[in-house]
Amino acid sequence: MKISNKFLFAVFLTGFSIYLVFALNPEGASRILLNLLTFAGIYGLSAIGLNVHFGWTGLLNFGHASFMGVGAYVTLLLMPHAAGREGEITSTGLPFIVALIIGILSAALFGLLLGLPAIRLRGDYLAIVTIAAAEIFRLLVRDLESITGGVYGIINYTENLQKYRPNFINNFSESLEFSPSQAWVCLVAWVSILFTVLFLKRLNNSPWGRALRAVREDEDAVRAMGKNAVWLKLQSFMLGAGIAGLSGVLLAFNYGSLETTVFVPLLTFYVWAIMILGGVGTITGPIFGSIIFWVIISETDRLAFILFENANGQQLAGVRFLLVGLLIMALMIFRPSGLLGKKEELLLDVK
Amino acid sequence: MSNSLIEVNNLKKTFGGLTAVDVKQLGFNKGELTSIIGPNGAGKTTFFDLISGFQNPDGGDIHLKNKDISNFQPYKIARMGMVRTFQLTKVFDRMTVLENLLFSGSEISNDSLFKSVIKSKSQKKYEENLKDKANNIMEDLNILHMADSYARELSGGQKKLLELARSIINEPEILLLDEPLAGVNPKLAEDILSLIKKLSNEGITILMVEHNIEAVMKISERIVVLAEGSLIADGNPNEIRTDRNVIEAYLGKDND
Numbered sequence: 001m002k003i004s005n006k007f008l009f010a011v012f013l014t015g016f017s018i019y020l021v022f023a024l025n026p027e028g029a030s031r032i033l034l035n036l037l038t039f040a041g042i043y044g045l046s047a048i049g050l051n052v053h054f055g056w057t058g059l060l061n062f063g064h065a066s067f068m069g070v071g072a073y074v075t076l077l078l079m080p081h082a083a084g085r086e087g088e089i090t091s092t093g094l095p096f097i098v099a100l101i102i103g104i105l106s107a108a109l110f111g112l113l114l115g116l117p118a119i120r121l122r123g124d125y126l127a128i129v130t131i132a133a134a135e136i137f138r139l140l141v142r143d144l145e146s147i148t149g150g151v152y153g154i155i156n157y158t159e160n161l162q163k164y165r166p167n168f169i170n171n172f173s174e175s176l177e178f179s180p181s182q183a184w185v186c187l188v189a190w191v192s193i194l195f196t197v198l199f200l201k202r203l204n205n206s207p208w209g210r211a212l213r214a215v216r217e218d219e220d221a222v223r224a225m226g227k228n229a230v231w232l233k234l235q236s237f238m239l240g241a242g243i244a245g246l247s248g249v250l251l252a253f254n255y256g257s258l259e260t261t262v263f264v265p266l267l268t269f270y271v272w273a274i275m276i277l278g279g280v281g282t283i284t285g286p287i288f289g290s291i292i293f294w295v296i297i298s299e300t301d302r303l304a305f306i307l308f309e310n311a312n313g314q315q316l317a318g319v320r321f322l323l324v325g326l327l328i329m330a331l332m333i334f335r336p337s338g339l340l341g342k343k344e345e346l347l348l349d350v351k
Numbered sequence: 352m353s354n355s356l357i358e359v360n361n362l363k364k365t366f367g368g369l370t371a372v373d374v375k376q377l378g379f380n381k382g383e384l385t386s387i388i389g390p391n392g393a394g395k396t397t398f399f400d401l402i403s404g405f406q407n408p409d410g411g412d413i414h415l416k417n418k419d420i421s422n423f424q425p426y427k428i429a430r431m432g433m434v435r436t437f438q439l440t441k442v443f444d445r446m447t448v449l450e451n452l453l454f455s456g457s458e459i460s461n462d463s464l465f466k467s468v469i470k471s472k473s474q475k476k477y478e479e480n481l482k483d484k485a486n487n488i489m490e491d492l493n494i495l496h497m498a499d500s501y502a503r504e505l506s507g508g509q510k511k512l513l514e515l516a517r518s519i520i521n522e523p524e525i526l527l528l529d530e531p532l533a534g535v536n537p538k539l540a541e542d543i544l545s546l547i548k549k550l551s552n553e554g555i556t557i558l559m560v561e562h563n564i565e566a567v568m569k570i571s572e573r574i575v576v577l578a579e580g581s582l583i584a585d586g587n588p589n590e591i592r593t594d595r596n597v598i599e600a601y602l603g604k605d606n607d
Contacts, residue, residue, distance in 0.1 A: 199468075203464075217446060218441045218442070223426045223429070228459070
């Protein structure tokens with residue numbers, strides 16, 4: 001396989017940003033790195049799913065957070081957990097892997113349900129419907145307190161995954177002063193990315209992948225060629241939603257407690273930024289994009305401290321938004337194809 | 352029931368107060384090369400949209416091979432063997448020319464997600480055959496050297512060729528060509544015309560909307576003239592040339 005310059009540049013940039021973490025943090029760099037790599041893995045996975053929607057099929061999905069949310073809530077609620085104001089304990093439940101599979105399938109099903117009415121819409125109309133649906137989902141989950149724990153959230157579920165933690169993680173974490181449970185979530189996230197990427201690589205140049213790209217290019221022509229464009233779009237929606245569902249579950253395990261505020265539209269925008277940074281339409285692009293993005297996010301604190309004396313949380317968040325906004329603007333102007341995208345296949349001009 | 356391959360009765364389509372199409376009865380026979388002409392706004396493209404399922408009629412019915420297809424989805428009609436092209440060429444811009452053809456030639460069952468994950472030997476074989484077929488067509492149409500270019504890099508005329516190539520890869524019974532010569536240079540127009548003639552000789556039923564009257568007169572076996580949505584003349588090129596209604600539609604009414 002020929003390694004392109006773009007790929008080398010992406011690797012270099014990723015390596016450089018990891019180096020930055022060490023350079024900027026004389027103390028506890030490895031712990032910070034683990035934290036951001038865990039987030040990078042989870043968000044990267046989500047961005048890979050979004051790329052199936054947008055990069056491959058041209059679906060302008062702005063409700064990605066809800067797919068992550070459905071995956072997370074269904075999976076957690078099926079396992080032993082505690083939820084709500086009183087922290088009501090449910091001690092019985094399915095084993096992790098079974099609950100996870102049901103969670104992923106539910107996310108895909110949610111994709112299908114959302115898709116059925118919405119998918120006949122094109123371009124920005126679909127974006128409006130998906131962002132609205134995602135907010136409806138979040139508000140429903142917030143108000144269905146008896147089931148989802150509402151604003152009090154869900155706790156006491158991490159053991160479902162942590163009990164499978166292999167011993168080598170403990171030893172390894174001890175020597176590096178990691179949190180072993182986060183190291184385990186991190187490992188699971190990156191293994192999930194590996195399998196998802198292999199799976200999508202298989203599909204990318206297949207007749208199915210080709211059909212999705214044709215839908216992206218011109219739906220009418222697809223129909224004129226005797227193909228059912230709506231069904232192809234629904235399949236794409238389900239696959240991408242399923243991947244997002246998996247990443248949502250991992251996100252919940254990384255946080256240790258789950259609240260509805262996790263799934264605000266900002267989450268979707270972060271995932272979009274990662275996908276654009278990595279390269280729309282690419283498979284591995286979001287991985288690099290995600291690491292670089294999270295280095296920027298996590299090192300914002302340093303920048304905020306330079307800008308303000310004794311920066312408080314609100315100022316930190318402000319600087320963070322500012323940086324993400326600037327990042328997206330700079331990308332659109334200087335490198336709209338992202339790190340790995342092809343210029344000839346520039347996919348951002350939505351019809 | 353009639354012997355026509357395509358048959359429309361009392362077909363009607365209106366947009367607000369405007370009647371775009373209002374055709375009492377019109378049939379097209381197997382193997383015929385028919386051109387549909389008429390002044391701008393005569394309803395030619397709407398007529399195509401109706402019979403290919405891209406718009407639903409407000410009244411009347413459309414039969415294809417004696418089956419009522421009035422409210423069928425476009426892809427179902429295409430699968431029955433009637434394939435259309437578009438007035439504004441619709442190629443898959445950011446896919447290569449070869450991919451354009453492979454997608455169009457591939458059967459639905461070959462496109463399935465399941466098969467694409469399994470990647471069986473039979474699918475591989477199918478794809479190889481498809482590639483050969485695509486290569487042959489590209490060679491015939493003189494676009495083989497562009498096989499790996501993105502479709503967006505083609506010239507307007509080449510895009511028309513690609514769209515035609517895409518429509519014939521599945522060996523349709525009926526081709527609906529919406530202005531196949533629009534915006535094409537004269538040399539390429541010759542090529543496209545002779546290709547259409549060749550396809551017709553191979554037995555494909557062809558309906559063509561075209562503004563290039565000279566070309567229409569040259570290759571059509573039958574010409575149907577629409578004006579303001581209605582059928583005003585129907586006959587062979589010689590009959591149409593001298594038809595009073597047609598002359599009036601194009602040039603305006605005589606005042607005496």
